[in-house]
Amino acid sequence: MTINESLQWAIGMLEQEGVENARGNAEHLLDHCLGMERTARFFLRYERALSAAEENEYRRLVTQRADRVPLQYLLGKAPFLNEDLVVDEGVLIPRPETEQVVEVAIRLLRQEGGVGDLVMFDIGTGSGAIAVSLAKELPAKVWASDVSADALKVAQANIRRLRVEGQVTLIHGDLFCPFHVLNLEGQVDLVISNPPYIPHGILGGLAPEVSQYEPWMALDGGEDGCDFYREIIPEAISFLKPDMGWLILELGDGLAIQVKDIIESQRKFAPPQIFPDLNGKARVIAAKRGQ
Template identity: 35%
Template sequence: MITVEDILKSATEKLKSSQIDTPRLDAEVILSSVLGVDRIQLHIYPEREISWEICRRYWGLVEKRIKLMPIQYIINRQEFMGLEFFVEEGVLIPRGDTEILVEEVINLNNIYYNNTDVKILDIGTGSGAITVSLAKLITNSFVISIDISPLALTIAKKNANSHGVQQRISFLEGNLLEPLLNKGLEETLCFIVSNPPYIPTKAVNELSAQVKDYEPELALNGGEDGLDFYRKIVNESPKYLKNNGWLLFEIGYDQGNAVSSLMLDKGFSEVKIVKDLAGLDRVVKGQWVK
């Protein structure tokens, strides 16, 4: 029989020879997922014997990593805002940078709407990371969440159920704000948030193979200049925002001024750019004052 340490050593060497950046870490993450244990258990019990069936499953997943499938798709898991989310191919993998967007909404809620009912719209549900985090962390909220992808909505609903917030979320299928038409939601939203596709079309092919070959282009391609979705959302949001409501976007590192200008030209006030931990522009926010 083969032991934990034996198989980890073999997998690490194979991943390293395939130019995987973090071979030992990836080997451990995949094995802990297959065994259903925390990584620390692999270090505590390195002599634990592993069945041939576990070995077979493990090597199948290691081969996927060698082909540059993101580790999150392999183990169907990603952490976001301290919460665990189910992910699979077909939805964008939640990034740590997007937590800045969620944190900004939480901060604004604490200032403007604390202890009052808050209605939030999330455009581009994906895995539900933003939607579910907001519902979980802002307990006075009701979140409307829109995505054009039926698969994304199915995964997001699964994550909402896992975190017990499904009763405070309404999932709608459709393009951008179109599903809100004729639903009586005009001037009712305290926040509209979105992490839209923002990669310029020409730049999509320049992304790493791990991203462009596996993550959905629908969630990446923002049109010729990367700003297509910002234009549409900025233009349509005022119809649904309450007086003094907020529009917040995640942006690419070089899009802060362009998105700010779109919002200012539309008539938003208090438009500000928020930087991420690396000091790069990451969020643009603005207030709609009638």
């Protein structure tokens, strides 16, 4: 088949299976099979025949995409801020919403203008998206935890990819547990997390790309979506620098009021600030530790 015929076949198949933006997906997978940058498509000769190997690989990937395997898993990468990060089925695909969490953190910490290396904890690091992006932008030592050993392998690949080996250390374990041995109580400038926050009851009804292929461990926030906020917020207090340390969390849809209440009920933080995303949804909450 020619490139053009293959592309038309792929678009038809993806449309039939209800894949959003079938053309974009078909083109991305074609670029991947041809080992081509997206920008090079302008020079592509659409009448050229695909080799047997290219055609087989393209059919295999398109068929998987039609089965609703997320595009990013098939490509093995996902864009995040200005980088492509490595991803596989062991990690949540980093989302644009999380880019905003990182941007808010960078802005707030730069405003403080502290001296020396900042100390940060990233709880539930997954692909390492938050940890590596912060390390790239700020003079920071980031400790990043996850309960998933598979996720930490991907995070390690991203640490290498962004060359932040000297700044980011991964620790395997439950929430803050692995941090207790570090003796960093009262010395942390930032505790940041994009925790699992989807209410358990709605997980099964999400798009198949999410509900069938992304790790539930990365999504399931318990009955009301707030289980992890209830654990992370009180535990962060003892680690944060009094009067200086920031707690910054991504917010699940409709959870802003509940999370704000959890923070305020600790009586250890200045009034939280909430940042909306481009759609006007409250997406990030930031609270500075008080005395």
